[in-house]
Amino acid sequence: MGNGSNDILEFVARVFLAPGFNAVFSRHAFAVYPLVSMAVGAKLNIADANALDADMPFGHNLQQMREQVDKDTKVIFIANPNNPTGTWLDENSLESFIVDIPDNIIIVLDEAYVEYVSEPGYPDSIPWITKYPNLIVTRTFSKVYGLAGLRIGYSVSHPEVADLLNRVRQPFNTNSLAQAAALAALDDQGHLQKSIESNDAGLLQVANAFQDMSIEYIPSVGNFISFKTALSGEVVYENMLKAGVIIRPISNYGLVDYLRITIGSKDQNARFIDILKQMPGVVA
Amino acid sequence: MGNGSNDILEFVARVFLAPGFNAVFSRHAFAVYPLVSMAVGAKLNIADANALDADMPFGHNLQQMREQVDKDTKVIFIANPNNPTGTWLDENSLESFIVDIPDNIIIVLDEAYVEYVSEPGYPDSIPWITKYPNLIVTRTFSKVYGLAGLRIGYSVSHPEVADLLNRVRQPFNTNSLAQAAALAALDDQGHLQKSIESNDAGLLQVANAFQDMSIEYIPSVGNFISFKTALSGEVVYENMLKAGVIIRPISNYGLVDYLRITIGSKDQNARFIDILKQMPGVVA
Numbered sequence: 220m221g222n223g224s225n226d227i228l229e230f231v232a233r234v235f236l237a238p239g240f241n242a243v244f245s246r247h248a249f250a251v252y253p254l255v256s257m258a259v260g261a262k263l264n265i266a267d268a269n270a271l272d273a274d275m276p277f278g279h280n281l282q283q284m285r286e287q288v289d290k291d292t293k294v295i296f297i298a299n300p301n302n303p304t305g306t307w308l309d310e311n312s313l314e315s316f317i318v319d320i321p322d323n324i325i326i327v328l329d330e331a332y333v334e335y336v337s338e339p340g341y342p343d344s345i346p347w348i349t350k351y352p353n354l355i356v357t358r359t360f361s362k363v364y365g366l367a368g369l370r371i372g373y374s375v376s377h378p379e380v381a382d383l384l385n386r387v388r389q390p391f392n393t394n395s396l397a398q399a400a401a402l403a404a405l406d407d408q409g410h411l412q413k414s415i416e417s418n419d420a421g422l423l424q425v426a427n428a429f430q431d432m433s434i435e436y437i438p439s440v441g442n443f444i445s446f447k448t449a450l451s452g453e454v455v456y457e458n459m460l461k462a463g464v465i466i467r468p469i470s471n472y473g474l475v476d477y478l479r480i481t482i483g484s485k486d487q488n489a490r491f492i493d494i495l496k497q498m499p500g501v502v503a
Numbered sequence: 504m505g506n507g508s509n510d511i512l513e514f515v516a517r518v519f520l521a522p523g524f525n526a527v528f529s530r531h532a533f534a535v536y537p538l539v540s541m542a543v544g545a546k547l548n549i550a551d552a553n554a555l556d557a558d559m560p561f562g563h564n565l566q567q568m569r570e571q572v573d574k575d576t577k578v579i580f581i582a583n584p585n586n587p588t589g590t591w592l593d594e595n596s597l598e599s600f601i602v603d604i605p606d607n608i609i610i611v612l613d614e615a616y617v618e619y620v621s622e623p624g625y626p627d628s629i630p631w632i633t634k635y636p637n638l639i640v641t642r643t644f645s646k647v648y649g650l651a652g653l654r655i656g657y658s659v660s661h662p663e664v665a666d667l668l669n670r671v672r673q674p675f676n677t678n679s680l681a682q683a684a685a686l687a688a689l690d691d692q693g694h695l696q697k698s699i700e701s702n703d704a705g706l707l708q709v710a711n712a713f714q715d716m717s718i719e720y721i722p723s724v725g726n727f728i729s730f731k732t733a734l735s736g737e738v739v740y741e742n743m744l745k746a747g748v749i750i751r752p753i754s755n756y757g758l759v760d761y762l763r764i765t766i767g768s769k770d771q772n773a774r775f776i777d778i779l780k781q782m783p784g785v786v787a
Contacts, residue, residue, distance in 0.1 A: 222506055222654075222673070222678075223673070223675060223677065225673050226673065229673065233542070251674075258517070258670075258671055293603070332753075344728070368678060368679035368680070369678050369680065370506075370676075370677075370678040372674060386542075387542055389506070389507070389509050389510065389513065390509070390535075391507060391509065391651070391654060392506065392654075393654075394506075394652060394653050394654040394678055394680075394681065395652035395653070396652070396653065396680055397678065419774065489759070
């Protein structure tokens with residue numbers, strides 16, 4: 220268990236990385252991979268992502284990731300789906316990649332947004348743990364379960380890997396209320412379904428608006444969409460902020476002038492769309 | 504802010520320690536100092552504690568600690584009062600020690616139990632921060648405030664030191680409910696006073712019982728007392744457990760056959776005392 224799945228990513232870095240070793244991950248992947256790797260002095264081997272005109276624009280390119288693996292690689296971080304691109308990897312491609320990686324390299328499969336994905340071919344990764352002892356699957360209660368403020372996540376892995384992670388875990392890393400809330404959340408399948416349906420409708424609502432306005436966006440299976448307008452990302456961010464809507468510029472992800480909006484309720488999404496439509500210069 | 508003050512101790516180790524360097528602390532000091540130091544590959548320079556017949560038996564011996572400081576020392580951990588001995592250091596001795604330490608060495612003053620101490624001469628350490636930029640004072644809401652299950656603690660230090668600690672802090676390390684509870688707790692001086700008075704009375708109740716039974720104990724200013732009977736620590740622990748009272752054997756602190764009891768309510772303390780009195784062989 221982790222103080223959010225962020226905590227688990229820290230354990231991985233602290234157990235398996237050190238100066239002289241490197242971590243492989245994709246360009247535009249979750250920002251915490253470089254942070255935890257640099258914090259322990261490891262090198263970053265960043266793989267080029269898919270091109271804008273690919274099937275999964277800016278998504279993980281497993282061929283490029285394979286090429287970044289060298290004799291000093293100790294950890295590979297894979298986000299499926301990835302934040303902030305909302306792109307995903309299918310079962311066959313991902314398992315072929317895992318099979319091909321030497322088993323002394325830890326593969327972290329970060330599934331923070333797994334519950335939102337209904338695409339056919341999306342992997343059921345937990346059973347893979349029995350086949351690949353170097354695989355760590357991380358999940359969280361911070362997304363679909365709505366418990367981000369309480370901080371609770373987890374990983375599933377081979378017991379020997381879990382034992383190593385537990386050695387750097389603080390003795391009382393997860394708080395009591397979060398533990399109770401997580402157990403209750405697992406039993407509340409009704410809320411889970413409602414959250415997923417609300418997100419599916421919202422993704423469609425926002426994507427349709429982007430299409431209507433001819434605004435470029437990255438098709439997403441997460442609970443967010445990243446998009447780019449004719450204005451600079453900072454200007455869109457500031458204008459939204461003034462109108463009371465907080466979205467995030469994601470230049471720090473190497474996606475210059477893109478912004479990520481988290482899907483909200485139908486009314487919240489509509490408010491975002493209205494403000495965007497009225498923003499001067501947003502469409503070229 | 505830390506996920507408990509344990510989190511802060513981790514930050515210190517990760518920022519200031521590394522292989523090739525060492526941390527200085529006292530024998531019988533809080534168990535987390537060696538854990539966080541070893542987790543980053545640092546060496547442990549453990550200072551001998553006071554003798555059993557000293558004024559503060561098993562307490563920090565600042566002269567011994569000073570002698571453990573060498574060119575590779577980066578951090579000194581001081582618990583005041585110390586868990587599990589309940590011993591403490593006075594203002595004059597402690598400030599003389601701090602003055603004498605080179606200012607490139609971080610001194611962590613762990614004050615988890617500070618609110619319980621009413622002894623004259625106990626230091627008011629926060630103002631020292633302005634004089635000693637290498638000093639970090641850590642505190643917690645897990646003890647007198649009763650919020651251990653929520654996980655929240657903090658440190659006070661020079662802004663440049665705080666900036667370094669924040670660089671290894673996870674972005675969302677403290678949960679929202681703990682933050683709200685900590686703010687509320689700071690305003691509830693009535694509860695604080697009640698907890699302190701209850702603890703003072705309990706310390707006296709348990710210490711008097713030990714004296715009545717001629718059981719050896721370490722005089723404590725914390726919310727716990729460590730003691731030793733004619734039985735092995737494991738036997739006392741098991742017997743207490745069977746009677747529904749959880750206390751802790753502290754052989755892992757180098758205090759063989761000692762046990763630590765946390766002060767409870769008057770009735771809880773009385774129950775512990777009754778069970779102890781009825782335990783065969785507990786008095787030599």
